[in-house]
Amino acid sequence: MLTCDQYHMPATLHEALALWRAAPEGSRLVAGATDILPWAREGRGGNVHLPAMIDLSRVADLSGYSVADGRVRLGANVAYQQFLTDETLRRHLPCMPYCAIWFADDQIREQATLAGNIVNASPAADGTPPVLALNGEIEMAGLDGDAVVRRSLPVDDFLQGPGKTALQPGEIVTAVTCDSLQGYGGSFQKVGQRRSLVISSVCAVACVKTDPGGTVFEDVRLALGGIGPVPVRLGDVEAILNGKPISQDIIAEASAIPPSRVASRTRQDYRRAVVRGFVEAAIEEALADAGAPLQAAREREKSHV
Ligand SMILES: Cc1cc2nc3c(=O)[nH]c(=O)nc-3n(C[C@H](O)[C@H](O)[C@H](O)COP(=O)(O)OP(=O)(O)OC[C@H]3O[C@@H](n4cnc5c(N)ncnc54)[C@H](O)[C@@H]3O)c2cc1C
Numbered sequence: 001m002l003t004c005d006q007y008h009m010p011a012t013l014h015e016a017l018a019l020w021r022a023a024p025e026g027s028r029l030v031a032g033a034t035d036i037l038p039w040a041r042e043g044r045g046g047n048v049h050l051p052a053m054i055d056l057s058r059v060a061d062l063s064g065y066s067v068a069d070g071r072v073r074l075g076a077n078v079a080y081q082q083f084l085t086d087e088t089l090r091r092h093l094p095c096m097p098y099c100a101i102w103f104a105d106d107q108i109r110e111q112a113t114l115a116g117n118i119v120n121a122s123p124a125a126d127g128t129p130p131v132l133a134l135n136g137e138i139e140m141a142g143l144d145g146d147a148v149v150r151r152s153l154p155v156d157d158f159l160q161g162p163g164k165t166a167l168q169p170g171e172i173v174t175a176v177t178c179d180s181l182q183g184y185g186g187s188f189q190k191v192g193q194r195r196s197l198v199i200s201s202v203c204a205v206a207c208v209k210t211d212p213g214g215t216v217f218e219d220v221r222l223a224l225g226g227i228g229p230v231p232v233r234l235g236d237v238e239a240i241l242n243g244k245p246i247s248q249d250i251i252a253e254a255s256a257i258p259p260s261r262v263a264s265r266t267r268q269d270y271r272r273a274v275v276r277g278f279v280e281a282a283i284e285e286a287l288a289d290a291g292a293p294l295q296a297a298r299e300r301e302k303s304h305v
Pocket of ligand 1: 127
């Protein structure tokens with residue numbers, strides 16, 4: 001059970017930062033609480049009593065999103081369900097609906113934030129590989145005296161290992177900013193211990209832009225999760241594909257490289273076997289999503305998005 005001496009619900013970022021700075025050691029921030037509540041269950045964190053919890057869900061500055069200058073700024077309280085239901089987000093972040101549909105279930109998706117998923121810094125988090133592929137940056141804010149000061153880091157600098165981030169004491173994540181990939185096709189492949197409501201063992205994301213005829217790879221973004229302490233972007237694989245005519249052969253050539261990236265401590269052979277097929281499937285599904293007329297080598301599972 002999770003209990004606390006004080007439960008705060010600030011309405012502004014400044015109020016939240018002031019409460020966070022003054023909070024006694026051991027206090028926690030809470031957004032959707034979908035990580036914190038299971039952690040504080042018998043058998044995980046056990047019975048947990050905290051001095052204070054600061055609930056960010058009503059902080060107006062952390063809600064909503066905006067699109068400007070080729071970037072999408074997602075307030076830290078944007079929850080996964082929005083990537084399925086919001087038409088603008090679906091259009092600008094084409095891999096996110098594919099990620100969201102495999103993420104937990106409707107109930108959890110309504111609560112779980114992308115920012116909380118990233119801050120939790122699990123090697124198996126579904127949200128981080130897509131953000132990496134979208135050139136994501138994590139925006140943070142803290143207080144200097146009474147002034148709110150902000151900074152940003154690319155997601156791969158923000159994540160420093162399992163459970164570790166670059167957040168400094170007193171800081172709160174305010175937003176996740178990503179490239180707008182309007183006109184790209186997206187895909188997300190995931191496998192875990194069972195079919196649904198499961199953390200990924202391996203996941204792969206692809207975003208693909210083609211020429212208007214769907215015959216040339218104009219821009220490919222690929223990333224893998226669950227294969228080591230942090231997700232990885234596959235820049236060298238992207239380089240094989242960018243600018244080349246689309247064919248099954250070049251996809252197979254590119255997909256042969258990723259197994260060497262598996263650096264997890266467990267089930268390495270399994271992950272190596274999965275990764276190659278996932279990268280291939282992700283590229284093919286993203287091409288189909290972009291409307292490119294590639295004939296898949298074999299029938300892929302139909303998307304649910
Ligand atoms: C049944 C179930 C199924 C799940 N399925 C999946 C799945 O398929 N894939 C997957 O990746 N995850 C899954 N999860 C994990 C979970 O839903 C995510 O990690 C979630 O996105 C965390 O976001 P939250 O808003 O609930 O964070 P919280 O639980 O509120 O917080 C998580 C951590 O982030 C910190 N935090 C939150 N917001 C901020 C902020 N703005 N600034 C600084 N720190 C912050 C908190 O202090 C805490 O340490 C599942 C969880 C459950 C219970």
